[in-house]
Amino acid sequence: xxxxxxxxxxxxxxxxxxxxxxxxxxxxxxxxxxxxxxxxxxxxxxxxxxxxxxxxxxxxxxxxxxxxxxxxxxxxxxxxxxxxxxxxxxxxxxxxxxxxxxxxxxxxxxxxxxxxxxxxxxxxxxxxxxxxxxxxxxxxxxxxxxxxxxxxxxxxxxxxxxxxxxxxxxxxxxxxxxxxxxxxxxxxxxxxxxxxxxxxxxxxxxxxxxxxxxxxxxxxxxxxxxxxxxxxxxxxxxxxxxxxxxxxxxxxxxxxxxxxxxxxxxxxxxxxxxxxxxxxxxxxxxxxxxxxxxxxxxxxxxxxxxxxxxxxxxxxxxxxxxxxxxxxxxxxxxxxxxxxxxxxxxxxxxxxxxxxxxxxxxxx
Numbered sequence: 001x002x003x004x005x006x007x008x009x010x011x012x013x014x015x016x017x018x019x020x021x022x023x024x025x026x027x028x029x030x031x032x033x034x035x036x037x038x039x040x041x042x043x044x045x046x047x048x049x050x051x052x053x054x055x056x057x058x059x060x061x062x063x064x065x066x067x068x069x070x071x072x073x074x075x076x077x078x079x080x081x082x083x084x085x086x087x088x089x090x091x092x093x094x095x096x097x098x099x100x101x102x103x104x105x106x107x108x109x110x111x112x113x114x115x116x117x118x119x120x121x122x123x124x125x126x127x128x129x130x131x132x133x134x135x136x137x138x139x140x141x142x143x144x145x146x147x148x149x150x151x152x153x154x155x156x157x158x159x160x161x162x163x164x165x166x167x168x169x170x171x172x173x174x175x176x177x178x179x180x181x182x183x184x185x186x187x188x189x190x191x192x193x194x195x196x197x198x199x200x201x202x203x204x205x206x207x208x209x210x211x212x213x214x215x216x217x218x219x220x221x222x223x224x225x226x227x228x229x230x231x232x233x234x235x236x237x238x239x240x241x242x243x244x245x246x247x248x249x250x251x252x253x254x255x256x257x258x259x260x261x262x263x264x265x266x267x268x269x270x271x272x273x274x275x276x277x278x279x280x281x282x283x284x285x286x287x288x289x290x291x292x293x294x295x296x297x298x299x300x301x302x303x304x305x306x307x308x309x310x311x312x313x314x315x316x317x318x319x320x321x322x323x324x325x326x327x328x329x330x331x332x333x334x335x336x337x338x339x340x341x342x343x344x345x346x347x348x349x350x351x352x353x354x355x356x357x358x359x360x361x362x363x364x
Contacts, residue, residue: 203234
């Protein structure tokens with residue numbers, strides 16, 4: 001990097017830190033006062049509320065990083081254009097393309113931080129902050145949703161019904177396998193009263209019955225207790241199945257999609273959230289590339305307000321479009337992929353138009 005690129009990078013990082021810190025302080029004040037109701041309701045202390053808000057910080061930071069970075073980019077360019085430093089750089093043969101490379105490099109770095117936060121830090125932060133709130137603010141015992149009832153699933157030529165799935169204790173109750181022939185006729189029904197998880201893929205099966213229903217129903221096999229390797233049961237009690245898709249990590253979403261797909265279940269909602277996580281991480285890279293040509297104007301009639309307005313309007317319209325498309329994807333109106341990336345193609349086209357209009361400034 002040349003000296004101006006290093007200089008530009010330092011100013012941008014400084015502005016980014018200042019903007020993010022300012023937004024975080026505003027957030028802390030807002031959350032602190034809105035949650036003061038816990039003092040009267042539960043007798044919580046100011047210290048408890050403050051600790052709870054700090055524990056939730058990774059969630060807020062991961063959500064505000066893209067916007068804070070774009071605001072920092074807008075502020076940096078307005079400062080450099082106002083001091084004529086950008087004009088001087090271009091007049092001595094510098095290209096804005098070299099600055100764009102610095103922006104893309106830093107935006108990719110921010111995206112990596114967002115991935116790390118959303119995949120590893122945020123899930124643990126949410127779990128610990130919720131536990132802290134229940135224990136120290138609400139002062140009650142935690143009650144978790146531990147069971148799923150009357151769960152049906154299709155597996156090849158069989159239908160499987162599980163009366164109760166105990167997620168926490170990893171137990172299954174009242175399991176029924178209904179096997180069909182090629183004509184759709186029930187030929188066999190297998191009953192399991194209870195299945196208890198042991199380790200790995202091993203399960204303890206209690207009260208197993210195999211009933212032949214091709215003619216007159218009759219029990220052809222019956223066992224009181226035996227151990228069996230069952231990968232299907234192991235995946236069925238995965239605790240991630242009871243979480244909301246937005247609370248899951250990439251690996252958990254991918255695992256659930258694979259499981260649902262193999263069993264013929266609808267997985268479009270989970271796939272929609274999977275693509276949404278990717279889109280959210282890449283938002284900052286896209287917005288940097290799209291916004292830049294609309295911030296630059298080296299003419300005498302340059303207006304700081306207009307430049308800032310261009311950047312803010314583009315960011316605002318982008319997030320409105322992404323939110324709308326994502327809602328349509330969750331409701332099944334749009335395919336999961338297009339509900340998250342249609343906005344990318346639209347705004348990339350807008351960005352290319354902006355670069356074409358000011359191509360002389362980006363000429364190497």
